Amino acid sequence: GESVGLHLPTLSVQEGDNSIINCAYSNSASDYFIWYKQESGKGPQFIIDIRSNMDKRQGQRVTVLLNKTVKHLSLQIAATQPGDSAVYFCAENAGGTSYGKLTFGQGTILTVHP
């Protein structure tokens, strides 16, 4: 089965609201995590990443939180816009000699209503 998963497959928000997308992972050896955004018909696009020695990292309108105790990752999007509507994936890398292989979650569909 999947070692990286999502609690909610869909999320609908109003424009201007904040969005929170959650992800659970099972491999305690994972040391690097990434969030991707995938718009319809396009390839996944890197949003933000975080290493296991951090618990929070901020980007432009996005924040990733990592809770290693409960193996939980979240993506927060501030002031969500219609252009944020997409599928969001989390991914983890167990490190070591994995050649950069990632394990991906199923994805959450974010819909932003104007």
Next chain:
Amino acid sequence: DVKVTQSSRYLVKRTGEKVFLECVQDMDHENMFWYRQDPGLGLRLIYFSYDVKMKEKGDIPEGYSVSREKKERFSLILESASTNQTSMYLCASTSLVEGKDTQYFGPGTRLTVL
């Protein structure tokens, strides 16, 4: 910016045909990956390569082969296409030089096998 390109956005082939999917990256990345993406199954790794002429099987290599003759190019080959290989195919590349395993994706090839 990293750029990963794929030879075709849409492709229609017939059962039994040999199919070539090409991927090129312009960032001198060592590692390259081929995934297929299907509804409900997420991203599944077919093959990856960590150096020229080197390849490793991913999670679902059956029915596929790959070629990496040059560092920037990674080809996925369907020796005899079958209808169950209808899918979205995504190529990605990553460099481990900076210690980050962020994979950068191409736009995808939507393959239909009739």
